[in-house]
Amino acid sequence: MMWWLGYLAVLLVLFVRIESPDASPPAPLHAGPDEPLRLVRAHHAVFYAILLGTPLEALVRGGASHGRALGLLLFAAGVALYRIAGRALGEALSPLVAPRDGAPLVMSGPYRWLRHPMYLGQALIALGAPLALGSRRVVWLALPALVILVVRARLEDAALARTFPEHARWAAQAKRLVPFMF
Numbered sequence: 001m002m003w004w005l006g007y008l009a010v011l012l013v014l015f016v017r018i019e020s021p022d023a024s025p026p027a028p029l030h031a032g033p034d035e036p037l038r039l040v041r042a043h044h045a046v047f048y049a050i051l052l053g054t055p056l057e058a059l060v061r062g063g064a065s066h067g068r069a070l071g072l073l074l075f076a077a078g079v080a081l082y083r084i085a086g087r088a089l090g091e092a093l094s095p096l097v098a099p100r101d102g103a104p105l106v107m108s109g110p111y112r113w114l115r116h117p118m119y120l121g122q123a124l125i126a127l128g129a130p131l132a133l134g135s136r137r138v139v140w141l142a143l144p145a146l147v148i149l150v151v152r153a154r155l156e157d158a159a160l161a162r163t164f165p166e167h168a169r170w171a172a173q174a175k176r177l178v179p180f181m182f
Contacts, residue, residue, distance in 0.1 A: 063134020
């Protein structure tokens with residue numbers, strides 16, 4: 001029961017957004033002709049499959065007892081990083097690969113060290129969420145999730161480089177996904 005409560009609490013933090021009542025909504029997004037919409041859809045589909053498949057597998061098959069604490073820790077850390085990075089992006093936040101029109105290149109907060117901290121957060125979520133409830137079949141969906149994140153990071157870097165002249169300087173100092181390594 002404790003693992004379920006932990007999973008649900010972290011899931012709530014992931015999905016419930018509290019916004020200021022006087023905050024203006026972001027401008028609507030329009031995908032450009034070069035936007036890889038299939039990749040964006042696959043990204044969302046795999047992550048929803050992980051987040052929904054995890055409790056379904058745990059209910060139907062039960063879950064392995066070992067690795068749950070590590071899973072919940074990874075899940076919570078991933079959600080925290082995802083939320084912190086999203087807040088740092090502010091109005092530049094977009095579900096698309098191409099940057100929002102008129103948005104600045106964000107190089108502060110976790111973006112000082114990583115070019116894609118939200119993707120690192122999502123990688124931790126993809127691994128941690130299934131482990132938190134002992135879902136050993138769903139955890140295999142982390143593999144396509146990680147591939148999608150790496151492909152998206154590369155495409156996004158290329159789009160940012162085309163849009164922002166300062167991208168090359170920033171990319172030389174900030175790693176892509178893994179601090180101090182990659």
